[in-house]
Amino acid sequence: MLEVSGISKKYGDFLALKDLSFTVERGEVLGIIGENGAGKSTTLKILAGLIDPDSGEVRYFGKRIDNDVKRRLSYLPEIDALYDNMFVSEYLRFFADIYGVENPDRKIQELMEKLSLQDRLIGNLSKGMRRKVSIARTLIHNPDVLIYDEPTGGLDPSTSLMVANLMRELAESGKIIVFSAHNMFYVEKIADKVIIMKGGRALYYGGLRELxxxxxxxxxxxxxxxxxxxxxxxxxxxxxxxxxxxxxxxxxxxxxxxxxxxxxxxxxxxxxxxxxxxxxx
Known part of the structure; x- marks a missing residue:
């Protein structure tokens, strides 16, 4: 379970996040929506352990975020940060080695087939294919928690639908998924819970169907x-x-x-x- 209790964050005088609390169980998908500057990305970075909240705490499976917990997480930033001079398989093997993945070649082949990726130079890939490579990277070590910032942002409809279906499939396999999105169709399609944010605060948190x-x-x-x-x-x-x-x-x-x-x-x-x-x- 993911438990978030009263997290807040300020950047100078700017209040990015105020007293946010929620929980996500295994197999659940939480969608976070709101205007630009509502606090979505700050929330996801705190969940990923990239920045610390000024107050409040985040617990995964009863533990605060430490190196062991971080190995069970994967974070997908809004903008893909890839190594353009690497081939897809080379890039994935690099991260497989970092995480100590057993049978990396088999795992890489499995992900490339699942995401319809060809082993090409990353710098020559389309935006949609680059996004798929980033998603494959988040899955290389079979994490328990996926934190995705705008996973379908800027993608064509068919690629967006593929990503959304994959996220639902991953949740049904028992993973915890938290993601932000501007496209509410995909939130509606795959989320079990939703947070609607404005000005760093949650206007609503709860079940999507209840809302x-x-x-x-x-x-x-x-x-x-x-x-x-x-x-x-x-x-x-x-x-x-x-x-x-x-x-x-x-x-x-x-x-x-x-x-x-x-x-x-x-x-x-x-x-x-x-x-x-x-x-x-």
Whole structure:
């Protein structure tokens, strides 16, 4: 388990992070969203042990961050920092040696096949392929925790979807994943929990489904010459309501399904209109 308790961070007079707390269990994905400067990257760097919080603490599996814990983590920065004069396999072997990976050639081949990577000079790779190399590097030592800063940022749709599906697959294998993103489609697709940040503070932390609410079914019908509509939330309730309308002589005109979207919830919360979020979509 990852336990974060009241972490704060200032850079000079700038408050980057204020009293942030959350937990992530094995097999869970936590997505962090917010405006630029909201504190997302600072949070991830603290989780990765790259910087220390001014107050509060981070614990992995009951332990504070030390060298042993760091060997169980992997951090993916927003901007890829690769060695352009290396071939892909050479680059991955370099990190495999650092971590003391057993059977490195087999692990490298496995990752290159999984991510559809060719053994080319890194300096000649496209942005999407470079991102895949960075992701392969984070997986070379089979870490328990993955901390990804904008893993799909700037990628084409097919590569972004591949990365998102991989993250979900890794979580289902038991890994803890924390990532930041601007593209809320991918947060909605793979996250179990979400933090919405603004000005270094969490406006919301909790389950994604609890935040978004359930789908709603809108029944449009006429009865006694008047047009009416009803909203229900469950399929069984929908079937019973439609049957009742027909028994009372009504005519069903249309049934629409409204699905809440994270983007709408996010903007409603950021605008302070969260109480009306079910009406936004």
């Amino acid at each position: 978004m609410g359930r789908s709603a079914y809108i029944i449009e019908f006429t009865i006694d010459g008047r047009r009416k509509s009803l909203e229900v939330s469950e399929v069984d309730e929908l079937v019973k309501t439609v049957e009742k309308i027909r028994q009372e002589g009504g005519t069903i005109l249309e049934i629409d399904r409204e699905v809440p979207r994270l983007e709408n919830v996010y903007f409603a919360l950021m605008s302070g209109n969260f109480k009306n979020v079910r009406k936004v979509y």
